[in-house]
Amino acid sequence: MIDKFPREVVIDFAGMSEPFLNTEAVEMLLYAHRMGHPVCLYTTLMGLTLNDLKKILTTIPFGKKKNTLVVHLPSDNGEEHFIINDEYLKMLEFLVFSGVKINDFHYHGKKLEARVAEILERSKYKPIYCPPMPRAGNIQIKGMAAPKKKRGKLACQIFDGKGFVVLPDGTTLMCCMDYGLDYVMGNLDRDTFENVLNNEVYREVKRKMKSNYEDIICRCCHFSYAINGLGKFDEMKWGKKKIILGLKLLMFNHCGILYRWLRRIGREVGILERRQKTDDEFLRL
Numbered sequence: 001m002i003d004k005f006p007r008e009v010v011i012d013f014a015g016m017s018e019p020f021l022n023t024e025a026v027e028m029l030l031y032a033h034r035m036g037h038p039v040c041l042y043t044t045l046m047g048l049t050l051n052d053l054k055k056i057l058t059t060i061p062f063g064k065k066k067n068t069l070v071v072h073l074p075s076d077n078g079e080e081h082f083i084i085n086d087e088y089l090k091m092l093e094f095l096v097f098s099g100v101k102i103n104d105f106h107y108h109g110k111k112l113e114a115r116v117a118e119i120l121e122r123s124k125y126k127p128i129y130c131p132p133m134p135r136a137g138n139i140q141i142k143g144m145a146a147p148k149k150k151r152g153k154l155a156c157q158i159f160d161g162k163g164f165v166v167l168p169d170g171t172t173l174m175c176c177m178d179y180g181l182d183y184v185m186g187n188l189d190r191d192t193f194e195n196v197l198n199n200e201v202y203r204e205v206k207r208k209m210k211s212n213y214e215d216i217i218c219r220c221c222h223f224s225y226a227i228n229g230l231g232k233f234d235e236m237k238w239g240k241k242k243i244i245l246g247l248k249l250l251m252f253n254h255c256g257i258l259y260r261w262l263r264r265i266g267r268e269v270g271i272l273e274r275r276q277k278t279d280d281e282f283l284r285l
């Protein structure tokens with residue numbers, strides 16, 4: 001499957017579970033690197049052995065040529081499924097003091113597990129606390145409200161629709177938020193990379209992101225952001241600016257004649273040639 005990707009495509013070993021739970025992940029990672037792809041590894045180290053870790057670190061120059069390494073650490077409340085035994089602690093210690101550049105260490109609970117914290121305290125690394133992610137509303141997190149649906153046109157902060165996830169059977173998903181497997185772009189085991197990029201579902205996703213209300217997972221995702229008036233209105237705090245934007249939106253949507261008249265007497269005097277009320281027109285205000 002890796003041979004189907006153009007060389008410049010960055011291959012992440014991550015997605016929806018720990019990559020090393022797949023016994024062939026080490027070979028796949030090394031193969032992707034050998035084939036000239038930049039690789040990113042997101043791991044808890046679960047499923048990995050010390051020998052495999054040494055092999056990976058001596059083969060792939062992390063921190064160079066877009067290769068990145070991110071390590072998830074266990075919290076003290078057992079929130080994540082870690083097996084913290086001597087082998088794990090030995091591996092973590094080796095990694096931390098290996099001299100290899102690690103992009104970040106992070107954890108999702110309130111505090112780091114005590115033995116893990118002790119190892120990190122002796123190193124130059126400062127682990128980062130990342131709140132758990134509800135995966136665009138696909139996961140319910142205790143004590144966290146479900147994400148609110150965003151309105152308006154959206155763009156994606158990180159993937160722009162191109163952060164596909166390939167599952168072991170080749171099923172190719174829109175991104176790592178799609179835990180419900182609702183946005184299948186194809187199957188890279190049998191389709192070409194170009195077919196997946198030109199896929200109908202992918203085009204549909206882009207179209208829905210550009211609409212104002214159409215239902216799509218991105219409306220609940222914290223990586224999406226508003227790119228037109230409607231979404232910006234929702235994001236603004238109450239104040240003069242929000243009231244003015246609200247009035248403009250109201251006029252634009254419900255009182256076309258008044259809206260056009262105000263535009264004509266405003267700084268943009270001229271004949272309004274476009275007859276259709278489009279969101280793009282509103283953006284040019």
Ligand code: SF4
Binds near residue numbers: 160177178222
């Ligand atoms: S906005 Fe969220 S759900 Fe939509 S493509 Fe980006 S990461 Fe995926």
